[in-house]
Amino acid sequence: MDFDFSDEQDQLRDAVRKWVDKAYSFDRRRAIASDGGFSIEAYRELAELGLCGLYVPEAMGGLGMGPVEGMVVMEEMGRGIVLEPLTQAMIAGAVLSNYAPEPLAAQWGPKIAGGERLVALAYLERAARYRLDTCATEAQQQDGGWVLTGSKSLVANGDTCDAFLVSATLDGKVAMFLVERGATGVGTRGYGTLDGARAAELHLDKAAAQLISRDGLNALEHAVDVGIACSCAEAIGVMEKTLALTVDYMNTRKQFGVVISSFQALRHRVADMKMQLELARSMSYYASLKLNAPAPERRAAMARAKYQSGQSMRFVGQQAIQLHGGIGVTDEYAVSHYFKKLTQLELTWGDSLHQLGEVSSRMQDTAGVFA
Amino acid sequence: MDLAFTPEEQQFRTKIRAWVAENLPPQIAHKVHNALHLSRDDMQRWAKILGKNGWLGHGWPKEFGGPGWNSVQKHLFEEECALAGAPRVVPFGPVMVAPVIMAFGSAEQQARFLPGIASGEVWWSQGYSEPGSGSDLASLKTKAERRGDKYIVNGQKTWTTLGQYGEWIFCLVRTSNEGKPQTGISFLLIDMQSPGVTVRPIVLLDGSVEVNEVFFDNVEVPANNLIGEENKGWTYAKHLLSHERTNIADVNRAKRELERLKRIAKAEGVYDDVRFRDEIAKLEVDVVALEMMVLRVLAAEKSGKQSLDIAGLLKIRGSEIQQRYSELMMLAAGPYALPLIHEAMEAGWQGDVVGALHCAPLASTYFNLRKTTIYGGSNEVQRNIVSQVVLG
Numbered sequence: 042m043d044f045d046f047s048d049e050q051d052q053l054r055d056a057v058r059k060w061v062d063k064a065y066s067f068d069r070r071r072a073i074a075s076d077g078g079f080s081i082e083a084y085r086e087l088a089e090l091g092l093c094g095l096y097v098p099e100a101m102g103g104l105g106m107g108p109v110e111g112m113v114v115m116e117e118m119g120r121g122i123v124l125e126p127l128t129q130a131m132i133a134g135a136v137l138s139n140y141a142p143e144p145l146a147a148q149w150g151p152k153i154a155g156g157e158r159l160v161a162l163a164y165l166e167r168a169a170r171y172r173l174d175t176c177a178t179e180a181q182q183q184d185g186g187w188v189l190t191g192s193k194s195l196v197a198n199g200d201t202c203d204a205f206l207v208s209a210t211l212d213g214k215v216a217m218f219l220v221e222r223g224a225t226g227v228g229t230r231g232y233g234t235l236d237g238a239r240a241a242e243l244h245l246d247k248a249a250a251q252l253i254s255r256d257g258l259n260a261l262e263h264a265v266d267v268g269i270a271c272s273c274a275e276a277i278g279v280m281e282k283t284l285a286l287t288v289d290y291m292n293t294r295k296q297f298g299v300v301i302s303s304f305q306a307l308r309h310r311v312a313d314m315k316m317q318l319e320l321a322r323s324m325s326y327y328a329s330l331k332l333n334a335p336a337p338e339r340r341a342a343m344a345r346a347k348y349q350s351g352q353s354m355r356f357v358g359q360q361a362i363q364l365h366g367g368i369g370v371t372d373e374y375a376v377s378h379y380f381k382k383l384t385q386l387e388l389t390w391g392d393s394l395h396q397l398g399e400v401s402s403r404m405q406d407t408a409g410v411f412a
Numbered sequence: 413m414d415l416a417f418t419p420e421e422q423q424f425r426t427k428i429r430a431w432v433a434e435n436l437p438p439q440i441a442h443k444v445h446n447a448l449h450l451s452r453d454d455m456q457r458w459a460k461i462l463g464k465n466g467w468l469g470h471g472w473p474k475e476f477g478g479p480g481w482n483s484v485q486k487h488l489f490e491e492e493c494a495l496a497g498a499p500r501v502v503p504f505g506p507v508m509v510a511p512v513i514m515a516f517g518s519a520e521q522q523a524r525f526l527p528g529i530a531s532g533e534v535w536w537s538q539g540y541s542e543p544g545s546g547s548d549l550a551s552l553k554t555k556a557e558r559r560g561d562k563y564i565v566n567g568q569k570t571w572t573t574l575g576q577y578g579e580w581i582f583c584l585v586r587t588s589n590e591g592k593p594q595t596g597i598s599f600l601l602i603d604m605q606s607p608g609v610t611v612r613p614i615v616l617l618d619g620s621v622e623v624n625e626v627f628f629d630n631v632e633v634p635a636n637n638l639i640g641e642e643n644k645g646w647t648y649a650k651h652l653l654s655h656e657r658t659n660i661a662d663v664n665r666a667k668r669e670l671e672r673l674k675r676i677a678k679a680e681g682v683y684d685d686v687r688f689r690d691e692i693a694k695l696e697v698d699v700v701a702l703e704m705m706v707l708r709v710l711a712a713e714k715s716g717k718q719s720l721d722i723a724g725l726l727k728i729r730g731s732e733i734q735q736r737y738s739e740l741m742m743l744a745a746g747p748y749a750l751p752l753i754h755e756a757m758e759a760g761w762q763g764d765v766v767g768a769l770h771c772a773p774l775a776s777t778y779f780n781l782r783k784t785t786i787y788g789g790s791n792e793v794q795r796n797i798v799s800q801v802v803l804g
Contacts, residue, residue, distance in 0.1 A: 042421070042484060043414045044711045045718060050413075109413045288803055308799035309792070315802050316729065319722050323704035324697075330415040345697045401686070401693035406674060408696045409667050410415070410703045 044326060046113065054113045060090060061121035067375055073124055074237035079201050084125040088156020092127055096134030096267070101150030103134060108332040111267075112274040112325060119278025122382045124238045126161070126197045128271040132264045133160035136206055139263065140217060140254040149204070149219070159202040160219070162264050163193035163243050171391040173208075173215070173261050178245065180209040180216055188226070188247040189218060199241025200231030207243075207250065208261050217257035218250035225249065236385035237378065262340060268390045269343040270332045273325040273350045276386050280318045280357045283379040287311065287361045290368075290376075307364060314357050321353035327410065344399035350386070351393035358383035417484070424485055428492040435461050439759065441497030445672065447773040448759045450499055452535075452577045458499050459532030469506045469530045476514050476522070477530055483713040487664075487706070494664035502574060505529040505536035507659065509582040512599065512648050516640035525580075525601070537578030537604070539569040539626060540649070547793045549584070550593040550646065554628060556585035556600055558635065558642075563587075563600060565608075565631040571787070575611050575624035578604050584649055587642050599645035601637040608632070618776040619754060653789075660788055661730030663703045669737045670699050676770055677744045688744070695736055702729050724798045728791045731784035738778040745771040752776070 046054070064086060073080045087093055092114055097103025104110075111131055118127055133153050137146040137160075152158035169175035178191025189209045196205065204221045220227060226248035231241040254260045288311065291302035301307055328346035331339055358380040362369035369376050387393060405412065417425070440454050462468040470489050472478020481489065494500075501507065510529050513521055528534035545552040554567025565585060572578070581602050588596030602609070608631035613621040640648055673692060677683040683692075705726060712720045742749045748767030755761050756772035765772070785791045 042417050042707060042711050043715065044708050045715050046413065284802070291803060302803045305796070308803060309795045311802050312728075312795035312798035315798055316725050319705060319725055320701045320729070323708060324701050326413070326708070327415070327700070327704050330413060345700055348694075348697050349701050397690055397693055397697075400697055401690050404674070404689070404693060404696060407667070407671055408699060410700055410707065 046109075050110060050113050053110055054117060056090060057092070057114050057117040058120070060086065061117055061123065065121045065123055067378075070122065070124060070237075070378075074233075077201075078124055078233050078237055078239035079198055080125065081201075083123075084159065085156045087123075087125060087127060088154070091154075093130040093156045094134065094150075094154025096131045096138070097150045097154040098138050101138070101147060101154065103150065103154040108270060108329040111271060111332075112329040115271045115274035116278040116281075116325075119275035119280075119382075120282050122236070122279060122282075122378060124236075126159070126238070128268055128275070129159065129161045129197050129202070131271055132162050132267045133206060135267045136162075136217070136253065136260055136264050140256065140260040141219070142253075145219065145251055145253065158204065159198060160204045160206060161197045161199060161202040162268070163196040163199070163205040163220075164208045164261055164265070165194045165196075166192065167194060171395045173265060174258060176208050176210045176215050178207065178209040180211040180218060180250065181247075183247070187218060187250040187252055189220060189245045189250045190226075190247055191245055193243040193245075195234075195240045196229075196243045198239050199243050200229040201239065205243060206253065206264065207245070208257055209250070211255065211257070214255065215257040215261060216255045217253040217260040219253055220245065220248050220250045234385060236382045238385075259336065262336065265390055266332060266339055266343045269347045270325075270328040272386050272390050273321070273328045273346050276350050276354050276383065277318070277322050277325050279379055279382050279386070280314075280321065280354065283357055283361045283376060283383065284311075284314055284318060286376045286379065287314070287364050290365055294366075301364075310360050310364060314360050317353035317356045321350050324349040341400075341403045344391075344396045344403065347391055348393055348396035348400055351396065354383040354387050355393070417488070421484055421488060425488045425492060428489050429496070431465070432492050432496045432498065435465075436493075436496055436498050437461075440499060443759050444497040444499055445668075446759075446770060447672075447757075447777050449757045449773075452574075455499055455502055455574075456532060456535070459501065462501070463530055463532035466530070468501065468532050469510055469526075471507065472510065472514070472530070476510075476526055483710045487710050490659070491664040491667075494668050497668070500662075500665065502535070503659075504538045504573070504582070505532075505534065508538060508652055509536055509601075512582070512639060512652050515651055516599075516644075516648050518636075520636070521601075521639065535574075535577045535579045537572050537575040537581040537626070539572060539581045539583035539602070541571045542568060543570055547790050550597065552584055552586060552597065554583065554585050556587050556598060556633070558587070561635045563633045563635060563638070565600070565602065565628040565633055567628050569626040569628075570614075570623075572611075572624045572626050573622060575604075575626055576613055576621065578611070578626075580604060581626065582639075584645050587645075594646040596643055597645040597649075598642050599639040599648045600633060601639065602628075602631065602633050603637075606631050606633065616779070618752070618779040620776065620780065622780070661702060661706055661726035662734060663699065663706045663730060666699050666702065666730070666733050666737065669734075669741075670696060673737050673741050673744070676741050676774075679768060679770065680744045680746070680748075682744050682746075691740055695733070695740065698729075698733050698736070702726070702733060705729070721801050724794050724801070727788060728785075728794045728798075731791060734781050734784045735778075738774070738781045742774045742778045745774050749775045749778075 091104050094103030095106050099105040207218045207220050226246040228244040229241040234240050294301050324346040331342035368374050469478045474480035542552050556563040556565045583600050585600050587598040608629040610627040612625045614623050682688040712718050748771040751766040
């Protein structure tokens with residue numbers, strides 16, 4: 042048992058943090074958000090740091106790193122509330138290298154790692170909410186290949202990405218496919234999301250697809266679990282910065298002739314925020330350290346971690362706004378943007394109520410970190 | 413980073429598990445697993461079994477006869493004991509006063525007191541709180557006046573846990589009124605058989621007696637029972653509080669009690685009620701998160717590479733969780749938690765049960781555990797400390 046970071050992991054963190062501090066200022070972020078919520082330049086900068094290929098094997102031009110490195114990177118992304126969807130690159134790297142036929146993985150892996158191609162997971166459907174085994178999109182064989190028909194929601198960067206990982210029903214089971222955005226029969230309708238980033242509705246009408254795996258539910262669950270671990274880590278960075286902003290404000294803002302950090306009612310609120318942050322950090326470690334566990338153990342761990350993360354994010358975000366007072370709900374001041382990011386993360390990859398249901402239905406007689 | 417225990421640690425756990433299975437009397441485990449009343453004899457019997465194997469002071473270094481385990485080994489030992497249904501070791505001797513005697517006592521004091529603590533022969537109590545000094549402990553007034561080679565002690569301690577069994581008591585006493593309140597406090601060991609010591613039980617809300625008032629009326633205490641220097645007692649007491657910070661979170665017991673909660677919920681027919689079951693699920697996440705937090709602190713202590721500022725959080729969270737599982741157990745029983753039949757909380761009771769036998773102690777435990785957010789520095793005091801770290 043060991044929760045120290047290696048020297049290499051510390052160096053990785055420093056490199057990412059430096060980029061966030063120097064290259065991803067709040068002003069740049071604001072400009073990207075008002076310009077559609079995605080900057081290909083910023084995304085390429087992440088690729089130059091090697092981050093887009095974090096989960097792409099070295100043989101395919103990636104870094105072939107593990108969940109702890111992924112966690113370190115995502116914490117820093119959270120600190121800067123970076124809009125560019127690094128999580129999608131992690132998911133694509135993990136899914137293609139673990140489930141796709143070798144030629145397909147070899148075709149896409151290097152381009153994902155290099156930041157030349159952005160591949161986004163398209164799995165949510167209107168009737169399914171967060172359920173992964175409910176999938177109305179259907180796959181059919183046509184001319185020796187595959188075509189997909191159906192609709193997906195909330196696809197990250199759906200109208201700016203190059204391809205999609207799409208879940209579709211094949212012979213009554215969920216299978217996983219790759220669909221290029223430029224293919225015939227693909228339509229997207231893009232929109233901004235509440236964190237300032239971008240998503241799209243995806244419509245597939247006999248769109249040409251390549252089969253990644255008939256074992257699509259396992260691939261999809263793995264993909265979502267990478268998303269959950271990334272989200273739990275990102276949340277730590279967001280909450281740390283949210284708490285730091287709040288502490289700075291409380292130590293500066295004066296009312297009744299004294300700084301508001303002198304009021305015990307408010308100080309205890311900060312202690313409770315610190316509690317929620319550390320519980321979430323503990324469970325983010327847990328999520329990342331369980332990401333390579335056998336599927337049932339991994340799934341149970343992710344549900345626990347995401348539930349804690351969701352609870353913590355909502356508390357920290359709401360309290361941060363309250364402790365800031367009126368300035369907290371303005372667009373001008375940074376904390377509202379962190380609050381929106383926390384809200385976005387809670388509702389992504391299964392919200393707290395959904396995850397509680399997952400925990401509840403998986404409960405065994407014993408429980409603990411190792412059970 | 414690695415979540416797994418090392419192969420050596422896993423072997424260590426296996427060894428402890430086998431030893432506990434062999435040595436923990438089943439009658440005692442039965443009582444613990446069912447929250448039945450533990451007598452003084454039960455507690456001391458287990459203490460002596462541990463003591464005989466050199467494990468009552470399981471946190472002690474080798475030079476004082478302890479096993480010299482690291483933080484992770486200590487945790488594994490505590491976990492195996494807790495899950496098997498061992499009673500919690502009464503901490504006042506081996507966990508609280510012994511480290512102070514080791515760090516600040518004289519060689520003579522170490523030779524005189526440590527063997528009786530290590531073997532479980534001598535029952536120690538804690539004399540800290542006073543009627544006017546709870547969270548504000550440094551305001552304590554119990555006075556010790558030096559007269560020749562003796563101190564004359566006058567005053568009153570309260571909330572002395574299991575003091576009705578106490579043979580010795582370690583006390584914080586006032587030896588000076590000069591300077592800050594903290595600087596006039598001394599750490600004194602007092603024989604509770606001394607003339608002038610009176611113990612009066614405090615009956616608690618469930619009718620049980622767990623804590624006591626201890627009165628000192630011109631009690632003569634040999635001056636060589638003073639630990640370290642006069643007026644330095646506050647420093648020694650803080651050393652004591654910094655010890656065993658993960659212990660107070662009691663996560664191992666929480667894991668065991670979560671299992672019991674599930675058994676009770678199933679027996680009472682509420683486990684399949686989604687509303688109730690989800691409350692258990694929330695608690696399960698709380699317990700896992702607390703365990704991860706405890707493991708982080710232990711790992712940091714073991715590696716020494718990072719200093720964590722989260723130990724204060726463990727007490728707050730651990731105590732809240734203790735209260736929550738006792739609350740949910742009571743709610744699981746519903747109306748059958750209402751009868752207050754003290755005899756039904758004794759092992760082997762043959763009377764007619766109301767509802768089920770497991771229902772009998774639930775409300776009593778719920779009442780008893782209200783103490784957890786009050787003692788050891790109330791949770792509000794802990795929040796003051798945490799906010800000081802965060803806000804400056």
